[in-house]
Amino acid sequence: MISLLEIAERTQKGRKMPEDAWNMSLFQKIQELAKKYDIPKYTADMPFLNLDDGLADRAFRAGLDLITEHGVYCTTTGRVLEFAGEEVEGAIRESPAELPVGRGPDARVIKQREIAGKEPLNVCPGHHSPFSEDLAPLVVKNFAQIPRADFIEGFNFVNVDGREIQGEPLEVYATRRQIGWMREGVRKAGRPGLAIVLYPINTGAVTLMSVLEPISGLQPGDGLLTSVLPDEKIEHDMLAAAIASQQCGVWRVSSSFSMLGGFCGGEDGAIIEGVAKALTAMICYRVYVNCTGVEHIRTAKGSATHPQPLSWARSVVNQALNRHSNIICMAWIASSSGPGTELNLLETAARAIEAVANGANLYAPRHLTPRMNAGQTPVQPELMIEVADAVIRAGMGRDGAAETLGSLARQLEGRDTERGYTIQECYDLVNHKPNSDFLQIYLKVKDYLHTLGLDFD
Amino acid sequence: MASENEIKQTLESLRKAIIEYDTDAAVSAAEQVVANGIDPMKAIDVIKESSGVIADKFDSGEYFLPHLVMAGEAMTAASDVLEKALPQESLGAKKVVVIGTVEADMHSVGKNIVAMMLRTSGFEVHDLGVDVKSSAFVTRARDTNADIIALSSLMTTTRPYQREVIEELESLGIRDNYKVIVGGGSVTQEWADEIGADGHGKDAVEAVEAARTLTGQR
Numbered sequence: 059m060i061s062l063l064e065i066a067e068r069t070q071k072g073r074k075m076p077e078d079a080w081n082m083s084l085f086q087k088i089q090e091l092a093k094k095y096d097i098p099k100y101t102a103d104m105p106f107l108n109l110d111d112g113l114a115d116r117a118f119r120a121g122l123d124l125i126t127e128h129g130v131y132c133t134t135t136g137r138v139l140e141f142a143g144e145e146v147e148g149a150i151r152e153s154p155a156e157l158p159v160g161r162g163p164d165a166r167v168i169k170q171r172e173i174a175g176k177e178p179l180n181v182c183p184g185h186h187s188p189f190s191e192d193l194a195p196l197v198v199k200n201f202a203q204i205p206r207a208d209f210i211e212g213f214n215f216v217n218v219d220g221r222e223i224q225g226e227p228l229e230v231y232a233t234r235r236q237i238g239w240m241r242e243g244v245r246k247a248g249r250p251g252l253a254i255v256l257y258p259i260n261t262g263a264v265t266l267m268s269v270l271e272p273i274s275g276l277q278p279g280d281g282l283l284t285s286v287l288p289d290e291k292i293e294h295d296m297l298a299a300a301i302a303s304q305q306c307g308v309w310r311v312s313s314s315f316s317m318l319g320g321f322c323g324g325e326d327g328a329i330i331e332g333v334a335k336a337l338t339a340m341i342c343y344r345v346y347v348n349c350t351g352v353e354h355i356r357t358a359k360g361s362a363t364h365p366q367p368l369s370w371a372r373s374v375v376n377q378a379l380n381r382h383s384n385i386i387c388m389a390w391i392a393s394s395s396g397p398g399t400e401l402n403l404l405e406t407a408a409r410a411i412e413a414v415a416n417g418a419n420l421y422a423p424r425h426l427t428p429r430m431n432a433g434q435t436p437v438q439p440e441l442m443i444e445v446a447d448a449v450i451r452a453g454m455g456r457d458g459a460a461e462t463l464g465s466l467a468r469q470l471e472g473r474d475t476e477r478g479y480t481i482q483e484c485y486d487l488v489n490h491k492p493n494s495d496f497l498q499i500y501l502k503v504k505d506y507l508h509t510l511g512l513d514f515d
Numbered sequence: 516m517a518s519e520n521e522i523k524q525t526l527e528s529l530r531k532a533i534i535e536y537d538t539d540a541a542v543s544a545a546e547q548v549v550a551n552g553i554d555p556m557k558a559i560d561v562i563k564e565s566s567g568v569i570a571d572k573f574d575s576g577e578y579f580l581p582h583l584v585m586a587g588e589a590m591t592a593a594s595d596v597l598e599k600a601l602p603q604e605s606l607g608a609k610k611v612v613v614i615g616t617v618e619a620d621m622h623s624v625g626k627n628i629v630a631m632m633l634r635t636s637g638f639e640v641h642d643l644g645v646d647v648k649s650s651a652f653v654t655r656a657r658d659t660n661a662d663i664i665a666l667s668s669l670m671t672t673t674r675p676y677q678r679e680v681i682e683e684l685e686s687l688g689i690r691d692n693y694k695v696i697v698g699g700g701s702v703t704q705e706w707a708d709e710i711g712a713d714g715h716g717k718d719a720v721e722a723v724e725a726a727r728t729l730t731g732q733r
Contacts, residue, residue, distance in 0.1 A: 077644075078584075085581040133645075188671050188701075216671045224675040229619065232672070259672050260619040288624055295621075317624055319579045355580070355624055427700055430671070 059152045060145050062301045065342050069294065072129070072137035080131045080138070081321045084289055087128045088327040095120040097326040097374075100367030106460040106467065107373040107415055111381065118378040121333025122146060124290070130338050133287065134294035141341070149341045155384035157309060157346050159209050161279045164244075164251030166208040168347055170386045173377055173417040174455045179446045180419035181206045182388070185213035186257055186283075187424045187433025189481075191239075196487045198243020200436045202252055203490065206443050209281060210244065211311075211422055212236045212257035216430065223259065230268040233259045237269050237276060255281035255311055266299035270306045278307030281347075285313040286339045289321045290331065300343040312339035314348040315390060318371065319355035325367040328352045332375035336385050349390035349421050351375050365467045369412060373456075376416035389413035391423035391442060396478015397435045398485075398496050401470065403503040406438050408466050410445040415459035420446060431480040437492050437500055444504075448512040462510050469506070517551035525553060526561050529593060533565035534572075536585035538592045545596035555597040562590050562597075566635040573632065574720055583631035590635060610730040613655045614665040615643035616699075617676035622669035625699060628719040629665065636723050638663075649679040656693055662730050665722065666712075668699040677702070678710040694729040698722050 075083075091097070095116040108114060125146055129138040155170040168180045184201035194215070202210055216223060218232040233256070240254040256269055256276060266282065269275035276282065282303045284296045300310060316322050316331035332352050339345040351372035372389075379385040391409040395401035406423045413420055423438040449459065481487065484496040492500060504514055517525065525547045532540035548558045569586045572578040578586075612633050616626050623645050630642045641659055643651060656664050664684075668674040677697045684690040696714040697707050698721075707715035714729050716722025 082581060082584060214671050222675055223672050224679070226619075229672065260670070261621050262619060287621065293621065319573075319576065320624055320627075321580050323579050323581060354576075355628065429703075 059149045068139040069132035091120040092326040100370045106464045114377040118382040120330045124334040131291045150383045153384045160253035161251035164249045171417045180208045182421045183207045183439035186422045188214040194239040195242040199246040202244040202247035209253035211255040263295040263298040281309045284310045284343045310345045311347045312345040315351045317355045325371040329374045347386045350387040380417040387418040388421035389418040390421045392426040395476040396425045398479035399476040407445045410442040414449040415456045435485040538589040541589040541593040545593040549600045555600045587634040609639040611639045611661040612663045613641045613661045615647035616645040616667045620673035626667040629722045663694045665696045671701040
């Protein structure tokens with residue numbers, strides 16, 4: 059596989075191009091590929107999820123062509139990295155479909171799943187959400203003690219040791235403290251070897267690499283979030299962190315979903331970029347575990363919930379990657395409503411059903427625009443695991459999942475998003491259980507899901 | 516002298532060209548305005564109205580970021596033709612915005628949308644990109660006689676740099692020369708109030724509305 063040093067060299071030697079020109083050129087190329095490979099836009103008469111293997115196959119070819127015919131852009135140097143077809147195809151062939159993570163009895167293997175597969179999903183239960191330092195180790199403990207947790211991601215915070223985090227020295231200190239709190243939390247949960255993934259306090263190389271030491275930082279078997287930027291872009295800080303972490307036995311995760319409405323255009327373009335981005339993360343940052351799919355550039359508005367065309371587009375991307383690569387897809391579950399609400403749990407459940415059908419694992423369900431301590435509670439990952447397992451037990455294939463999701467979508471459609479609650483307001487962190495109001499909401503949601511054919515017993 | 520009908524048709528051609536982000540057609544329509552002796556200010560008003568239509572189309576999901584770019588180019592090209600036909604003193608200066616994502620933050624999507632929508636709304640926009648040092652915002656604002664400094668921050672750990680920009684303006688005694696708008700995933704109205712920002716947009720539409728209000732265009 060093309061080495062990361064080769065990638066680094068190409069960022070210095072590729073042809074120069076202004077970033078504005080790259081953006082519009084990418085859009086033009088994606089439009090051309092969408093036409094060439096007949097990638098449609100979603101219409102209401104289509105199934106809720108993709109059932110067309112031919113479309114998934116064409117989407118994969120389009121994503122591949124985007125890399126080989128248009129390249130990848132380095133924002134640090136303003137240069138274009140070009141790749142030969144054989145380089146990309148070779149990288150795809152050589153990448154593993156399984157990744158061992160963690161250590162000792164807590165070691166796990168994260169695997170690529172089959173579309174509508176029968177194996178239990180791998181799970182990262184939290185965080186990628188802001189929590190205050192006074193709650194940190196207790197929050198981590200609560201998520202780490204979920205038995206099906208295979209690894210756990212860090213979190214964002216504003217103050218460390220009572221000081222506001224600003225400037226590289228404090229950002230480095232805060233990053234190391236994050237790992238310390240994570241380690242303390244997993245130990246308290248009785249899972250000292252559970253793999254932890256650094257959530258970047260900032261994305262500078264110095265900060266990212268400040269924890270690449272095994273005594274009090276990341277250890278071999280732990281992970282680091284190194285995400286490819288939107289619009290097929292990479293940059294030097296992440297690449298440096300990828301090179302260094304690779305040498306330390308630390309693996310990487312990337313948020314590799316595309317953004318519908320951005321420079322990829324509509325859902326047809328977002329599908330192509332969604333495929334290409336996961337492959338780009340694999341080639342340029344050596345990432346095998348990718349949060350894949352499609353999100354909406356405007357979803358962050360927190361507007362009323364409209365599952366389509368995102369659900370369908372996500373399914374094409376995930377199925378394309380599963381059919382033609384070893385990329386381990388993770389469903390990054392972001393809800394438009396906050397924790398402690400019915401809508402939040404319904405959205406979480408929907409994404410879990412999608413994940414099983416599309417061949418993805420489950421990743422850190424959270425509110426899309428969280429307030430401090432109001433991004434997630436352990437109930438969300440616990441529900442997503444229950445739902446995924448129920449879908450598998452029900453023997454639900456893609457078409458069954460599509461039908462179920464259609465029914466669920468009618469529950470979500472047109473409803474105003476709910477702000478939600480902080481974790482302290484709706485969850486008892488000492489006793490690891492939701493408060494009585496939240497428990498009733500959770501049970502109501504499960505009862506409703508049961509009417510859709512999901513058996514939780 | 517153009518007839519009432521010719522005026523209407525020419526202005527409609529201009530409007531259509533802008534909304535359909537067709538730069539050549541927009542320039543051609545603008546040249547027709549000038550050639551037919553139509554009041555260029557009427558045409559400039561049509562361009563401003565069209566920007567509202569474009570913003571609505573983006574908000575509804577019909578248009579995407581590239582469409583905003585292309586529509587902005589069409590608007591700029593047409594405006595350049597029309598402004599040459601106007602007496603200099605009748606041209607109101609465009610309001611100037613310096614925008615960027617603050618230091619240590621690489622997120623650009625939201626900022627790009629706001630920048631594009633400000634351009635299509637008639638602002639002169641200087642986009643500094645991402646990971647922008649606070650001093651760079653101040654320097655560019657001074658160099659361009661900016662009206663607004665717009666600061667984006669997605670991460671809670673980078674939003675203190677929004678406050679740093681305001682503090683730098685204050686330390687230089689030039690705080691009152693600029694309106695500061697803040698936004699981004701981690702930014703709330705409470706935060707904006709806390710740091711003394713003049714405006715906050717929870718999304719691009721609100722950001723543009725805030726910019727218009729702060730520059731007296733609303």
